[in-house]
Amino acid sequence: MRDPSSCLYNLFGSLAGKEFADSVVRKGLALLFRNLRMGREIRGNLRRVLSYTRKREPEPAELDSIIDEMAGLYARSLINQFSFVPHEDHRAYEGKAEPELLPVLKGLLAEKRGAILASPHFGDTLLMAISLADLGVPLSFMSLYAEPGRPAAGPARNLRFISVGWAAAHCLRALRDNETVLLLADIEYFPDGRTMDFFGAPFTPPQGIAKLALAAQAPILPVYPVFRGGRHHLVCDEPIRLDGEPSPEDLERRILRSMESAIGRYPAHWFVFSDMWDLEAAARKNRQAFRELRFRERLDSWLGGRRGKASL
Numbered sequence: 262m263r264d265p266s267s268c269l270y271n272l273f274g275s276l277a278g279k280e281f282a283d284s285v286v287r288k289g290l291a292l293l294f295r296n297l298r299m300g301r302e303i304r305g306n307l308r309r310v311l312s313y314t315r316k317r318e319p320e321p322a323e324l325d326s327i328i329d330e331m332a333g334l335y336a337r338s339l340i341n342q343f344s345f346v347p348h349e350d351h352r353a354y355e356g357k358a359e360p361e362l363l364p365v366l367k368g369l370l371a372e373k374r375g376a377i378l379a380s381p382h383f384g385d386t387l388l389m390a391i392s393l394a395d396l397g398v399p400l401s402f403m404s405l406y407a408e409p410g411r412p413a414a415g416p417a418r419n420l421r422f423i424s425v426g427w428a429a430a431h432c433l434r435a436l437r438d439n440e441t442v443l444l445l446a447d448i449e450y451f452p453d454g455r456t457m458d459f460f461g462a463p464f465t466p467p468q469g470i471a472k473l474a475l476a477a478q479a480p481i482l483p484v485y486p487v488f489r490g491g492r493h494h495l496v497c498d499e500p501i502r503l504d505g506e507p508s509p510e511d512l513e514r515r516i517l518r519s520m521e522s523a524i525g526r527y528p529a530h531w532f533v534f535s536d537m538w539d540l541e542a543a544a545r546k547n548r549q550a551f552r553e554l555r556f557r558e559r560l561d562s563w564l565g566g567r568r569g570k571a572s573l
Contacts, residue, residue: 314525375436381447384486394420466513
């Protein structure tokens with residue numbers, strides 16, 4: 262199923278032209294990020310990040326500049342996402358990224374344990390996934406909802422989308438087969454109540470990634486798509502290996518420190534628009550996400566059955 266906003270964008274683009282639809286997305290996000298409740302949440306997140314990493318309270322003009330940059334980056338990412346059809350050819354994505362992390366990733370895959378790519382909601386993660394798949398890296402990308410088992414086509418034929426609902430078994434199989442899985446590290450769908458400091462305040466750590474790494478004995482590679490100089494640079498931090506029998510907490514802490522470093526350097530790339538440290542609100546958001554997931558699964562199952570009957 263396509264996201265409703267994606268369907269609306271494509272319908273609007275077919276009527277008014279893609280260029281005009283893109284300009285509406287860019288201008289709309291610039292206003293949204295500055296003036297409404299979302300803008301206040303973004304400003305609060307940035308103030309926490311900058312105060313922690315730069316050891317000073319950011320100036321209002323500094324926050325405004327970062328928010329404007331974030332709106333432009335997110336618009337670029339969102340337009341790519343809206344234009345993306347999972348099971349069609351993706352030649353439009355070819356050559357847009359500099360895969361600087363590829364030598365490190367190939368070195369990990371040479372060890373035959375697969376690799377877990379861990380990234381926050383940072384930059385254009387979809388473009389990163391497609392670009393790596395285009396380069397021949399078998400990759401599974403976990404999202405809230407995806408049709409199980411359906412591959413992409415064309416240059417992204419090595420890409421699989423997996424749903425939260427059935428991701429664990431798929432990820433274990435993929436790692437066993439020396440493939441890669443891309444997981445978002447700044448959201449935990451199944452927290453156990455533990456917290457760790459993230460930018461100096463209690464935060465739910467990436468427990469699922471740590472558990473998967475230990476279960477599969479697979480290394481974790483923190484990855485970040487950075488947009489600079491008109492290109493997407495796919496960069497990585499040092500691999501997190503399982504030497505010395507680390508605990509889940511050890512792995513979680515190292516992932517959080519890596520994300521602090523990357524987000525601190527590129528705060529406009531962190532596409533988080535609510536207070537991530539409000540743990541009660543985050544839990545409510547998770548519950549709402551799973552209600553939507555169940556609804557979409559039931560609706561897609563019903564539509565699939567209708568399509569099947571229509572084809573008889």
